[in-house]
Amino acid sequence: LHVQNDRALDQTLETALSLARACGAHLSCLHVTPIEAYVAFDGFGGVFVMNDVIKAIDDEEKILSERLHAELDNEDVSWSYKQVTGNIPGQIASKAALADLIVTGRQPNRTEFQGSTIGLLGDLLHRSRTPLFIAADDGRIPDPTGRVLIAWNGSFEAANAVRSAVGLLKLASDVHVLRIEEHKEEAFPSTAL
Numbered sequence: 001l002h003v004q005n006d007r008a009l010d011q012t013l014e015t016a017l018s019l020a021r022a023c024g025a026h027l028s029c030l031h032v033t034p035i036e037a038y039v040a041f042d043g044f045g046g047v048f049v050m051n052d053v054i055k056a057i058d059d060e061e062k063i064l065s066e067r068l069h070a071e072l073d074n075e076d077v078s079w080s081y082k083q084v085t086g087n088i089p090g091q092i093a094s095k096a097a098l099a100d101l102i103v104t105g106r107q108p109n110r111t112e113f114q115g116s117t118i119g120l121l122g123d124l125l126h127r128s129r130t131p132l133f134i135a136a137d138d139g140r141i142p143d144p145t146g147r148v149l150i151a152w153n154g155s156f157e158a159a160n161a162v163r164s165a166v167g168l169l170k171l172a173s174d175v176h177v178l179r180i181e182e183h184k185e186e187a188f189p190s191t192a193l
Helices: 009-023 051-072 088-095 117-127 156-164 166-171
Strands: 027-034 079-086 102-104 132-134 147-152 174-179
Touching: 009 027, 009 051, 009 102, 009 166, 027 051, 027 088, 051 079, 079 088, 088 117, 102 117, 117 132, 147 156, 156 166
Parallel strands: 027 079, 102 132, 147 174
Antiparallel strands: none
């Protein structure tokens, strides 16, 4: 679970807890402080780090850690928390290399040194081979035992996504396939799906 102190934290946390409970999974929470947060530039091309910036970042990290510990200590899910500094998508992809699923939100806290949500999600899709679960931003928590819709276009990417989701698909009460017709020579037939 990619965590950051933003308005989507409760939604992504509850989503991850719902999935972890359904699968009997361990929840690994990861907070990444962008390396760019520590660097400031002056008008003459110099780079320096300001002590008050470091203190503000440390205070923010402590608040987030304490909040997660207070919430997760009362849950029935095994969990861990790690804080690292670096490139956000790179750190998430690296730490999730052996994970079954990456859970993240759609609306990160926007700052001048963080890119857009689309940029983060796009980077994760290209850098990581771990399936990505994007929590809804409308307050609804997914029901892992509810209905599932697979968007199928016969591509290797769609096949990989389905194969990676077999564990969750087994929990679903009903699975529907929406076939998207594309003329590709290497497409897998939907009947095989």
